[in-house]
Amino acid sequence: MAKDCSFDVVSEVDMQEVDNAVNQATKEISQRFDFRGSKASVTLEGIEIKVAADDDYKLKNVVEILQAKVIKRGISLKNLDYGKVEAAFSGTARQIIKIKKGIDKENAKDVISSLKNSKIKVQAQLMDDQVRVSGKNKDDLQNAIAHLKQGDFKIALQFVNFRS
CATH class of the missing domain: 3.30.70.860 (Alpha-Beta Plaits)
Incomplete structure (x- = not known):
């Protein structure tokens, strides 16, 4: 039979790998010449990645750095859901990227x-x-x-x- x-x-999505990618992106941003003295940041809170920068142009660069690190860690970009770019206080820009699971x-x-x-x-x-x-x-x-x-x-x- x-x-x-x-x-x-x-x-x-392996959240430890996402955390590693965020940490690597943060380290690269802190060491890069074009981000010296800027308010660029990447933080992981639960299943959301919060990205902030001085303006839209720098925000786009920070997101590209994050994407490169995520790909290197073996996570597909299809698992990231990008929110709209919002204006934050004192002229800065921010974006929330949700991690899709299931x-x-x-x-x-x-x-x-x-x-x-x-x-x-x-x-x-x-x-x-x-x-x-x-x-x-x-x-x-x-x-x-x-x-x-x-x-x-x-x-x-x-x-x-x-x-x-």
């Missing part, structure tokens, strides 16, 4: 419909903030993973709990 195999599709219903529907449209013989269902994909054949599951890796989704996907 054939038994079902399965894996979970998740969107997770797969929301809209993105889960995209993942599930992508698998259904691919005609791969697997079943997908939403479970809390992840998608469980199951099938009778391991090869079908590997094809499903390859299909999802090629897809362009609004979030970064990881594949965990492969059970055979």
